[in-house]
Amino acid sequence: MSVLAGTGAPAGRARRALMFSGVRRAVGRSAAVRAGGGLLILIIGACVLVPVFWPDATNAFVTAPFAPPSLAHPFGSDDLGRDVFVRTLAGGRIDIAVAAAVVAISCTAGTIIGACAGSSKRRWASLTVARLVDAFIAFPYLVTILVLVVIVGPSAQIGPAPRGLTAVLIAFLVLGWTFYARLARAEAMTIRQRDYIVAAEILGYPRRKIIFRHILPGVVPVTIAYAVADAILTMGALSSFAFLGVGVQPPTPEWGAIMYEGRAYLDSAWWITVCPGLLLALTGFALSLLADGLLRGADD
Amino acid sequence: MTERVPPAAAGSERRPAAALAVDGLAVAAAGRPVLRDVCFRLEPGSCLGLVGETGAGKTMACRAITGRLTRIGVTVTGGSVRYGGIDLLAQSPARWRRLYGRRIGLVPQNSLGSLDPVMKVGRQVRETLRELDPGAPHDARAAELLEMVHLPRPRQVLGAYPHELSGGMRQRLMIALALAGRPDLLVADEPTSALDMTVQHGIVDLLAELRAATGMSTIFVTHDLSVVESIAEQIAVMYAGTVVESGPAPVILTAPRHPYTRALLAARPTRAQRGARLAAIPGQPRPLAPGLAGCQFAERCPLASDQCRAEVPPLAEQGPGHRSACWHAADVPAADRHDAPGAGA
Amino acid sequence: MTDVLQAVLIMVLVAVLVFLIVRLIPGDPAQQVLGQKATPRAVAALRHQLGLDRSLPAQLWSYFTGLLHGRMGSSLVEQGVTVSSLVLSGLGVTLTVVAATVVLSVAAGVPAGLWSVLSRLPGLDVGVRGLSVVLLASPPFFVGLLLILVFSLELHALPAGGWGAHAAADARYLLLPAVALSCYLGPVIVRATRQSALAAARQPFVEATLARGISPRRVVLAHILPNSLLPLITLVGLNIGWLISGAVVVEAVFALPGIGQVLVQAVSELDYTVIQGVAIVTALVVVLANLLADVAYTVVDPRIRHGR
Numbered sequence: 001m002s003v004l005a006g007t008g009a010p011a012g013r014a015r016r017a018l019m020f021s022g023v024r025r026a027v028g029r030s031a032a033v034r035a036g037g038g039l040l041i042l043i044i045g046a047c048v049l050v051p052v053f054w055p056d057a058t059n060a061f062v063t064a065p066f067a068p069p070s071l072a073h074p075f076g077s078d079d080l081g082r083d084v085f086v087r088t089l090a091g092g093r094i095d096i097a098v099a100a101a102v103v104a105i106s107c108t109a110g111t112i113i114g115a116c117a118g119s120s121k122r123r124w125a126s127l128t129v130a131r132l133v134d135a136f137i138a139f140p141y142l143v144t145i146l147v148l149v150v151i152v153g154p155s156a157q158i159g160p161a162p163r164g165l166t167a168v169l170i171a172f173l174v175l176g177w178t179f180y181a182r183l184a185r186a187e188a189m190t191i192r193q194r195d196y197i198v199a200a201e202i203l204g205y206p207r208r209k210i211i212f213r214h215i216l217p218g219v220v221p222v223t224i225a226y227a228v229a230d231a232i233l234t235m236g237a238l239s240s241f242a243f244l245g246v247g248v249q250p251p252t253p254e255w256g257a258i259m260y261e262g263r264a265y266l267d268s269a270w271w272i273t274v275c276p277g278l279l280l281a282l283t284g285f286a287l288s289l290l291a292d293g294l295l296r297g298a299d300d
Numbered sequence: 301m302t303e304r305v306p307p308a309a310a311g312s313e314r315r316p317a318a319a320l321a322v323d324g325l326a327v328a329a330a331g332r333p334v335l336r337d338v339c340f341r342l343e344p345g346s347c348l349g350l351v352g353e354t355g356a357g358k359t360m361a362c363r364a365i366t367g368r369l370t371r372i373g374v375t376v377t378g379g380s381v382r383y384g385g386i387d388l389l390a391q392s393p394a395r396w397r398r399l400y401g402r403r404i405g406l407v408p409q410n411s412l413g414s415l416d417p418v419m420k421v422g423r424q425v426r427e428t429l430r431e432l433d434p435g436a437p438h439d440a441r442a443a444e445l446l447e448m449v450h451l452p453r454p455r456q457v458l459g460a461y462p463h464e465l466s467g468g469m470r471q472r473l474m475i476a477l478a479l480a481g482r483p484d485l486l487v488a489d490e491p492t493s494a495l496d497m498t499v500q501h502g503i504v505d506l507l508a509e510l511r512a513a514t515g516m517s518t519i520f521v522t523h524d525l526s527v528v529e530s531i532a533e534q535i536a537v538m539y540a541g542t543v544v545e546s547g548p549a550p551v552i553l554t555a556p557r558h559p560y561t562r563a564l565l566a567a568r569p570t571r572a573q574r575g576a577r578l579a580a581i582p583g584q585p586r587p588l589a590p591g592l593a594g595c596q597f598a599e600r601c602p603l604a605s606d607q608c609r610a611e612v613p614p615l616a617e618q619g620p621g622h623r624s625a626c627w628h629a630a631d632v633p634a635a636d637r638h639d640a641p642g643a644g645a
Numbered sequence: 646m647t648d649v650l651q652a653v654l655i656m657v658l659v660a661v662l663v664f665l666i667v668r669l670i671p672g673d674p675a676q677q678v679l680g681q682k683a684t685p686r687a688v689a690a691l692r693h694q695l696g697l698d699r700s701l702p703a704q705l706w707s708y709f710t711g712l713l714h715g716r717m718g719s720s721l722v723e724q725g726v727t728v729s730s731l732v733l734s735g736l737g738v739t740l741t742v743v744a745a746t747v748v749l750s751v752a753a754g755v756p757a758g759l760w761s762v763l764s765r766l767p768g769l770d771v772g773v774r775g776l777s778v779v780l781l782a783s784p785p786f787f788v789g790l791l792l793i794l795v796f797s798l799e800l801h802a803l804p805a806g807g808w809g810a811h812a813a814a815d816a817r818y819l820l821l822p823a824v825a826l827s828c829y830l831g832p833v834i835v836r837a838t839r840q841s842a843l844a845a846a847r848q849p850f851v852e853a854t855l856a857r858g859i860s861p862r863r864v865v866l867a868h869i870l871p872n873s874l875l876p877l878i879t880l881v882g883l884n885i886g887w888l889i890s891g892a893v894v895v896e897a898v899f900a901l902p903g904i905g906q907v908l909v910q911a912v913s914e915l916d917y918t919v920i921q922g923v924a925i926v927t928a929l930v931v932v933l934a935n936l937l938a939d940v941a942y943t944v945v946d947p948r949i950r951h952g953r
Binding site: 131132134135136137138139140141142143144146147149150151153154232235236239240243244245246256259263266267270273274277280281282283284285287288289292 | 651654655656658659662666669670671677778779781782783784785786787790791793794798886887889890893894897898905908909912913915917920923924927928931932
């Protein structure tokens, strides 16, 4: 039993506690986390609630075209006299929901695939995943997304998703897991070297138990930290699509689509483009604050 | 090693060495005391061995002498450090820049970490010479410096990156760099601790030789008493952030008046008999415990009495220049080479 | 050497993935390009042009031999225009924008990062960090629109888009797109410089050099700066892919005839051969950039050079 002396495997429950205690400490202590989280909740709340109270205002012509921002219409009106404020908040639902869904699914899938590949005894399995991910990641992100949209067919539609969104969503999901898998594999490979994992292997613990009990809890904080940055990226990419001729089609409001429509009137009615852009940047800022705080919390 | 007189000795406009006096020095890190009432004295041109276990505060004392406390967020809370007429604790960073290299040279412990890893050795030597000795032809001076520390093949050494040199070569180089500005006080912070036994002796011999040639004062910090035997004229022994005994080296090495010094002497591997177990001091060394009443060594000391646990022993005169902080100084047995393990009990 | 082998392996995988693009499209790609009303003869002709009427191994063979000779076929939409000519002309513009962005970001980001670490000005570090968080949160296309609004429409200082006929004129068209893209790379550089400068400043050699009497200014410029620049080589290499992604969008905003515009047009027209060409060439650029960064790092860092 001398092999086990000093290996100090943290018990499963203790490790899980460890994994979340960093997050909990960061939330409790860091002003950045509280500010970022508060701002995010405020934005999401407004996006969910405001269009509920003004259900007609999203696509209705409520005022004169090109009305500058005023108290009644804080973001002014667009070329058709629609309220940019309500449209922006309604559009935020799509951007935030897509980002959240894509990140949640990609993170879960990628973390599990990467952790399994990284802790696999079969070298070829680990290497295959690694090289495949490398090849996927070799393409510039947006190029891959556009190619995937083409493969799926830009006009494909599943369920009640707004026109043009289905292909984009599938493209995001096909690509998204790879980044998490790369991170998770690298992390799992370093954890696998630790003494308590080696000891567990020698003792003949089932592999599934080792992965879920000991390796995943070490991998998850790393991928979650990346997930916040990924959410910013996904929102930015989604709103870029209007400028690339794919993605959500008008008249459905979406931040990028609103900005693309407003771009033609940039010199006379800047608010149509700038206001949704500022909300997009503000959401990204809130997420960055959150990510910075969480990362620092996880570090110490 | 060699009979040659190091070239630096000739024609150097070195100042005469002054006396270094550390008196009642106390420093604190983040409110916790680290050093307490550190006292020792270094006569001009002599060599002081500063000895103690890891964590005893030797390096911290070195930092105080060389103006490097604030960099690591440590503050002086009392006492004085005077070198000649200079109050070393009151120098601004700009004033220290004038002292470094020119008055006080520093040989750091970690020679690999103390050189820029991506700059060739030659550039680092020339950079130092440009700063400290602007008039001299740098290439000639660089070669001269390397010869002074007995580094062979100067061209190869100067053209190498730090990681390409051996530990012993790097330490010689660090000594050369410290002496580039002809300082009159050399502070060597554990210069041999990271080296092999055989290389250690070379470095110690080199320092002794350079000292004899230049007349500079030297502080030699080490955790190994046997290293300073051959070089130090004075020895100060530190334990838990304070000096527990100081005095002339021959006296300390043969007739210590502090049980800790006595135990250190007994633990020297060179004095151990073949086949016998090395003597170890029971218990763990630990940093200064501010809340502890009495002698910091009491819990590990074979002579400890109730008085030791209640009152801090003062650093009291035991003989000419010999001081010890022990209530039972008179009861400490003399050292001899036939010590039984755990002697002193 | 292993770096090169790995890069080659990835390139082969990339080529296979690109080969699969057209073959993965559900239904008949030729039919999709031509629409439902196309005659069967036209569809058959297009299938032949795409090589879809041959066996899969034969397709793969001719695809790879073509690639090795730099042949990527011709556009399905614009008759007689080769894919390589389209892709290469676009690539030139895109790489110019990317290079200008790297220069701009390093020139602004390194001093900012170094200054924010070393200056004792209160609030400077917080300010620099805050600004980089804000910039990172703003997507390049939005920054680009803001730049157009301010510098083109309000100040009339720089063109809102387009590409000049000659190099001197291009510099004016290049500036705003490069600034927009620098709002992504700049903060990344600032962050990395901050971190590596902090790490370098904490290394014992900094203190040892100061204790040799060397001036703090020289320690910063000659020791801390080179040591903190090293990691930036790898960082820029790793970010080339993201910069090309950003360039695709920024080109759309500024109407630059770069590879992004080539791709967007090909996507809207379902010009499969051009899409393949763009995908494989951009991936090649990314792999080569990473390889170059690895090689450059080994050349610059003596520890790695001799360690091998």
